[in-house]
Every structure is written in structure tokens, then in C-alpha cells.
Amino acid sequence: MSVSAHETTRPSRGFRIDLKTAGPLLALILLCVFGYLLNPLFLGEGNVTNLLTRSAFIGIIAVGATFVITAGGIDLSVGSMAAFIAGMMIIVMNWAVGSMGVSVWTVLLGVGCSLILGIGAGFINGFLTTKGKIEAFIVTLGTMGIYRSLITYFADGGTLSLASPARDIYRPIYYDSILRIPIPVWVFIIVAIIGWVLMNRTAFGRYCMAIGSNEHVARYSAIKVDRIRTLTYIIQGLCVSLATIIYVPRLGSASSATGVLWELEAIAAVIIGGTMLKGGFGRIGGTVIGALILTAIGNILNLTDIISNYLNGAVQGVIIVAAVYLQRGSFRAGRKNKPAE
């Protein structure tokens, strides 16, 4: 039959897929080599540990963002949400210290408060985008402003600080290590693994990709589109909550400057990792590498004098655009000669 003639092979295909999956990893390795050549301290154990710990915040949030973006959404509110949750945790814990003394329960209360707020905030974003039928960009732009303003209000324009007895108990969550790996890194690893399984080995992940790829097809395929979409925002909120839980003991304070631009860093990590911004294709592994790349850039600039640290954002920007260009632009040209219908 004439049909089979259409499906001719394109020899470049395997090559493209390989580069697409391995690209971000390759970039990270190159960056490490570059960093090491500039300053051997870059690969010292202390610096690597530091780098991983710092990348945990953005990384955890970016894992959540991968789901939102894969399902065709966007969440701009995560940075403000983190600041707001951090502030609320501190207020609740300080109140607990004042009223019933200090114990492990004080911290657990703060953690519980964080989880509830994260899930709730995610639900609100999801509910407004699905049931309210408002574009995700608008909804999360709105909630971003609300959370940022609320933390400023509660901190009265200044800084909320955790009472020091509670801080002493909470401190180890950020500063301690298990098997020489800091706890935040463990949390990052676990979140990434769960995220990977969820994305690649469950119906939920498949549904996210289907919805992001074509919402109509998803609906006609008996997928509960609104429910899945809302769930992605709840996962995002949960990830923000986890990131905040390990962030608060680091400084023991929260202010209106907390988490500024985290949303853009998280989205950048997702995109560098090979997830498509328009949805339909998500890669958790890529997101993790994306987060590491972003943190590594800042770290390298800190360790060398060649480029001013003030140019951190510029270098990150160049890397983001270059990454997307390499993944899409050049390969799209090769994809154009697809067989005609």
C-alpha cells in the first residue's frame, strides 16, 4: 500500500534525541570543567556541598514547576509564596514559643503550617485557572503580588526573625548532614526521585503531558483536565512549602526580599532542562540539571575575578537563551522536512 512510503526514515533522528536528553548534562559537565580550570577550589568537597545545598531551593521548586509547565500552565507566584510561607512559619513558631515553650513540636507546628499553606496556595492557583477560567499567567501574577505584599505587611516592612530557642532546634535541618550529604540535598534528591516517578511512571504524569500537548485531545480521551491541572499547582505549592521548610533555618528570618525572582530561576531551570514552555513535554532529570547549572554559574563567578559577580544574571540569561536555542532552534530546521500528509 502507498501508505508505508510516507514513513521513511530520517537518519539524523537518533542523534537529535541523544543530544536533547544529554545536552543539559553535557553543558553541566562543561561548566564544571570550566569552573575547575578557573579555580580548582570549585570542585573541592566544601564547595560542591555548598553548591548542591544552595541549588536545593530552586531545584525543589523547579521540580514542581516542571509539572505545571508540562501541563501547559505557568506559576509566577512561587517566589512570593515562599516568602509568605516563611513569614507565616516564623510567626506561628514564635507564637508557639511564647505560649507553650520550645520543643521539637514547635518546629513540627511550623512545618505543618508550611505544608498546609503551600497546598492551599497551590489549590487557589489551580482553582482560579481551571474553574475560574483565567489564564495561569494572570492568576499567578495576581497571587504573586498578593503574597509579596502580605509578607511585607506582616514584617511591617522589615524582617521577621525566628526566636532563637526555636532556631536552635530547627538549625540542623539546614546545617546537618546524613552520610556527609546535607539534609537539604537529601530532600532535593527525594523530591526529584518522586517527581521523576510521578512524571514518567504514573498515569498522572502521562495526563500532564497529554493536557499540555493538546487539551482537547485530553478531554476527548476521558481525562479530567481540570482536576489534573489543579493537582499540578498543588504539587507546585507543596514543593514551595518543602523548599521553604529547609530555607527558614538557614537565616532564621524572612522579609519582603525573601525569594525574590525565584519564580524566574525555577522556570529557567525547567526550560534549560529541556521541558517545553508551551507544555506537552516534561523532563524532571533535566530540571534538576538545570537548577545545578544555574547555581553553578553564580558559584563560578563568585570564585573568579574574570567576570564580575554583578554580571551573574547576564551570564544566566545568555545560558538560558543558548540552551533553548540549541534544543529547539537548530533541530527544528531538521524536523521541517517531515513527510506531507
Added chain:
Amino acid sequence: MTSAEGTPAPSILSANRVSKSFGEIPVLFSVDFDVRPGEVHAIIGENGAGKSTLIKILSGIEQPTSGSISYDGRTTVLPPNGEAEALGIVLIHQELNLAEHLTVADSIFLGREMRKFGFLDLRQMREKARSVMDTLHVRVDPEARINMLSVADKQMVEIAKAISRDARVLIMDEPTAVLSVSETQTLFEQIRRLTARGVAVIFISHKLDEIMELADRVTVLRDGQLIATVGTEALTPDSIAQMMVGRELSNLYPPKHEPDVDAPLVLSVRNLVAPGVKDISFDLRRGEILGFAGLIGSGRTAVAEAVVGLSHRVAGSVAVNGEAVNFTEVAQSVAAGLAYMTKDRKGRGLLLNVGLQPNLTLLTLKKHMRNGFLDGRSEAKALERAVRRFDIRARDASVRVGQLSGGNQQKLMLGKTMESEPDIIIMDEPTRGIDVGTKQQIYHIIAALAAEGKSIIVISSEMQEVIGLSHRVVVMREGRMAGVLEGAEIVEAEIMRYAAGIKQSGEDERLSA
């Protein structure tokens, strides 16, 4: 360009022995066509007869594979991309091409805005627009936004746009498909006013009565061939329908096995009202193939979507296997053994940017779970089965579905639908845009499913298909049931009479009374 009484004026636009193939598939065979100034020339034919291709060639959007186009007495090559508008040939598409957020005046002057000192001269454009509207006797505010207008008014804006460009040939693709009776009359008055000024009008319609009313000449196309060009006075709606049909059934279709008369009813729809659906009632027996015929936009898809819960049902009842059901989500109808296969395989049916396997199992992913996780091996087995059963041909399973041919996409979508093991399957245009070999395969699959005891509704705009497959045929027209045909009544001319509104069943009169 005015002609003396009696002798026909020379044609302004003509196609001479024009043929067209897309790839290896020929769609027009050596067609002659011409239109004279001041004339309305209608083109009719079944879906796929080549009407759209012909008007695309006449407006320069497509170039003929062979043959030539003459305009104004000279053989020319029309410029592509609608640039023929500058020459005075304007095509008004069925889905009107207007930017929804512009005003009427903006739309009329889009692409050739009037300027004063480099800035837009809004006032003059408004006035010009108003004067054009006045000459057409159209009362539409030039400052109204397009999205605030009715479809009929939008069409008038398109016509005004054409007139303001001094169109000499106006080509309209099914302009009345979306218009009410009174709107149609307004449009016809407009067209008569234009022809009185010497504009030539080419008009595609499925509605035979309209053609009888409006056209001076009629050209009938069938399977890409020119059947006849005849003066309307020599025609009756029946003779047009006969010309459009005039073809024998080939062995493209498998023999029909009539279902038992006492086979249980698996689906009963009573007085269904939904968006685009007005008071529809029908039954489906076990093992039966029920055809739904009608023109595009007659509400067949709307019925299917209302039944399976894709659109909101306003009134009426649906019963599956005797039990009343009220599906609000597709998942519920799938669970009840009722599956709907969309006609829009690229937009609604398949994910084009992923491979075969995720597409096949998307509807039934729950079947491929082990301990809460997806079981890739089970999915791969399902794909293997479907590839064998439906003869899906792909280089390998990782190929993106968007790169498959239409026929293979359709078979994959059939496989996806059948994965849910439905007892009732509604297939919407199951062979749209695929080659005849694959069509035959799909027909045999449909017949085999019915023989197994599945019940099938086939919605199709290809009458041959409905006739060749169905045990009974429901003909729809404007959201209503125009008639139900059985046995020997299922012939093309009869379907066409109901679909075009020449004939109405007694039942319909009772319902609308």
C-alpha cells in the same frame, strides 16, 4: 462588459481543461468552467467532489497541475496567497476571514489603509466604509467590532470588503451554510444587486432549492470530474440530485448482515435537545450500523457529543441498555461501554507530537497499571495487538503520530477507541481524508464489529459511505431529524432530498407542530 439581450457575454473568468493532483492523489480531472459578468454560476457536488479545489484554482490559491486559467479574455497565471484580489477576484471563505477584534471599517481597509501624513486617516476610512455599506443597503455601524456582529453581518462585511476592492468576480464557498432563512434572503438580494452591476458570482451550496432560486447556470462535479454545466431553467432539484449521484456501489463495502429484528435496544435517545441539536430521537439495536447523514453543520456531531457527555444536554433522555444515563464526562460514557471517535483526529483525537503507544493507551491508561505505576510492557503489548488488528503501518513505535499518514492516524484512533472495549461506538467521519484502500479496510472493520454484536453509529458526509454501510439512516438537517430511511429507501437521491430540505418526513412535521 454589458451584453446585448440574448447573446451571452464573453466569460470573464474561465478554467480550461484544468486538472489538479495533491501528491499522487488526483482531485480534479480536466474540468472546464467559466463565469460571465452579471451571472451567478453555482457549483455543486458531494463532499470531496472537487468543488473547493476548483474555486481555489479559480482564485489563485492553488495552481492547476495542468490546464490554464483565462481572465478577461487572456490566459494568465493567477498570483497566489489571495493576491488575485488585486485583480478583482475575491474568494469569501466558508469560515470568514475577519480579525475578530478589529472594527468594520478597519476590516474593510485591512492591508490597504488610507493614510494622511503617514498616519491612519480614520475619519476618511470610516466615511468610505459607511458609503460602501450604504450602496449595499447594509445597516452595520462601521465602528462596530467584528466579534459583536452576527454571522450574517460578518458576511456582509466580507462582501463590502470585496466591493470596496472593485471585485469583478466574487467566489463564495457555502455562504448560506450558517445563515437563517431570512438572512439567506438578504444575502440573495445582495447578490442580485451585485450581478445587476455586472459582477460575476461563483456560488457553492449544498442546498438545491437555493441554487434553483439564485443561479443562472449550474455546474455539477462528481469525483473530480465535470458532469455537466446546465442552465438552471432546464433543471429540477431532483435532476440535480440525480446528476450528483449517478454512480454504482462498488464492492468497496462489505455485504450487510441485517441485525435480528428482536435484537435488544442498546441505545435509546428521546427528544434530545443540546447546543445545535433540536429534538432528536432514535434507537440503536445490538449489531446494527446506524448511519447519520446530512450536510456539514447539520448537527450530527452535536448529537454525538451531547450523548457522550462532551456537551451539555438541555433536555431529553438517553438510555444505554435500557438504563437511563446522564453523562457529564467522557469517562462516564466510556465506562458504560459507549465510545465516541471524533472526526477531528488531529485536533481532538490524537497527540501529534508523541509516539503511537501513549496515544493508543491514553483513553484506557488505567488498564495498564501495576501497583499504581504504569506498566510499559503491558502498553507495548496493547500496541502490538492494535497494530496487528488494525494494520497500522509505522516505521517503528517511536515515530511521532503527526508524521503518520492520515489513514494510519485514523486506524490508530480506531485502535485507541476500541481499547476501551465499547459495545456502542459512534464513529464521526471515520474515513475523512484518507485513501480508498484504507477506507475499504475501515469499512470491513466496521462491518466485522457489527457482526460481532457491537452497535455502531457512523456519521459521515460521504453519502456513499452511509449507504454502503448502514442498516438504517438518519438524515439530519439544521439540527433536526429530517427523515429516517430503511432498506430500499437508502439511496443517495433520497438522502439528498431530505438533507437539502426538499422533502421532510411526516414525523418531523409532527414534532415541529
